[in-house]
Structure formats: C-alpha cells, structure tokens
Amino acid sequence: MKNLTLLLLFFSLFGCGAKQAVSELPSKRTLKGTWELTDIKFIGEKGIYKAFLFDAADSACFKGSEWVFIPNNASGRFTTNASNSTCDILNYRIIWSFLEVGNNKSFQFKYADEKNRPQSKDKTGYRAEINELTAGNMIITLPSTYEGNSFDVVIKFEKKSDNINL
Structure with a gap:
C-alpha cells in the first residue's frame, strides 16, 4: 500500500506535462x-582506468549491453554483453527511478x-547524474574512485526500440 501511495504521489506531482529537458525531472x-x-568513457586525471560497474562486471562487459525500461511499474532489466x-x-532485473536533489x-x-x-x-542501489535524456539518447555520469x-x-545509451520484453 505504501508503494501505491508513493506511486500515486509521484504521478500527481510529475505526471502532467513533464518536459524532456534535463533542467526538469524527466518523464x-x-x-x-x-x-x-x-x-x-573515463574522465579524470591521466591514467588507465578500469571499473567494475554496478558490482556486476568489468566495464568492458557492459559495452553493447541491453537495457529494458518499463515506465508503468518502474521495472526493467539489463543483460551484459559477452563480447x-x-x-x-x-541478466539482472531492476527497479528504477529518477531523483532530483537541488x-x-x-x-x-x-x-x-x-x-x-x-x-x-x-535497500542500497546505484545513482548516476543525468547529463542528457532525449527520446533516443541518455548520457549519465557515475562518480567513482x-x-x-x-x-x-x-555512460551513453541509445534507444533501439519501444519494445519492453523482460
């Protein structure tokens, strides 16, 4: 019931006419x-970078990975690439959301x-800043050490289709 109340509150606050610009909370x-x-890409001082992303796999295994996002229940999944x-x-199931702080x-x-x-x-998870979010691209920045x-x-994503098969 708590989740339903929070979901209804979210839609009442953000569901009407949200724009795609990053200056506002995305839809x-x-x-x-x-x-x-x-x-x-890795941004920082010169050097060689290697990251184990999302406590799942080396960053190289994520290039070409498939991500599915289902907005009506904020669920989805991602599948790493065995390149x-x-x-x-x-293959991991996820629940996701947007957050605005300042x-x-x-x-x-x-x-x-x-x-x-x-x-x-x-109930810990992962958070990345949204640099760009359009109907076809998303770029996020994940701070690391x-x-x-x-x-x-x-991290850059490109939309492949409107299909949402888990």
Missing part, C-alpha cells in the same frame, strides 16, 4: 523501451527479484 515515459549501452572471453552474460537530476536503480522487490536487505583517486564514468 519516465522517455525511457520506455529497449536501449543499448553504446559507449563508456570477449572474460565476460559472462549476466539542481542535480539523477537516474537510480536497485537490483530486484521476480516480484520487483529490492534484493538488497539494506579507485585507490583513493576520483574519476567519473560517463
């Missing part, structure tokens, strides 16, 4: 469909079970 309908993670011998195909707009998600309940007992050095992982 969940913008993400509806199947997306491909097309590019990953080389070091990558396994991993001027920052974020995309966030948690791993979920088959009933769309968070898998983590402490390695051996005490901060850097950003910039």
Whole structure:
C-alpha cells in the first residue's frame, strides 16, 4: 500500500506535462523501451582506468549491453554483453527511478527479484547524474574512485526500440 501511495504521489506531482529537458525531472515515459549501452568513457586525471560497474562486471562487459525500461511499474532489466572471453552474460532485473536533489537530476536503480522487490536487505542501489535524456539518447555520469583517486564514468545509451520484453 505504501508503494501505491508513493506511486500515486509521484504521478500527481510529475505526471502532467513533464518536459524532456534535463533542467526538469524527466518523464519516465522517455525511457520506455529497449536501449543499448553504446559507449563508456573515463574522465579524470591521466591514467588507465578500469571499473567494475554496478558490482556486476568489468566495464568492458557492459559495452553493447541491453537495457529494458518499463515506465508503468518502474521495472526493467539489463543483460551484459559477452563480447570477449572474460565476460559472462549476466541478466539482472531492476527497479528504477529518477531523483532530483537541488539542481542535480539523477537516474537510480536497485537490483530486484521476480516480484520487483529490492534484493538488497539494506535497500542500497546505484545513482548516476543525468547529463542528457532525449527520446533516443541518455548520457549519465557515475562518480567513482579507485585507490583513493576520483574519476567519473560517463555512460551513453541509445534507444533501439519501444519494445519492453523482460
């Protein structure tokens, strides 16, 4: 019941006429469909960067991964790409949302079970700043650290279709 109340509150506040610009909280309908993670860049001091993204796999395994977003219940999934011998195909269900704190707009998600309940007992998840979100592209920035050095992982998605098959 609590989730239903929160969902109704969300739609009453943000469901009417939300624009696609990042200056406002994006509409969940913008993400509806199947997306491909097309590019990953590391921004920081010069050096070699390697990231284990979302506690799932090396960043190289995410390039070409498929992401499905279902806006009516804020669920979805992603499947990593086995592009080389070091990558396994991993499939994770997620629940996702947008968050606005001050001027920052974020995309966030948690791993979920088959009933769309968070898998983590402490209900932790992942949050990335939205740099761009249009009907065909999304670019997010995920702050990271390695051996005490901060850097950003910039992730680009391109929409492939409006299909939403889990």
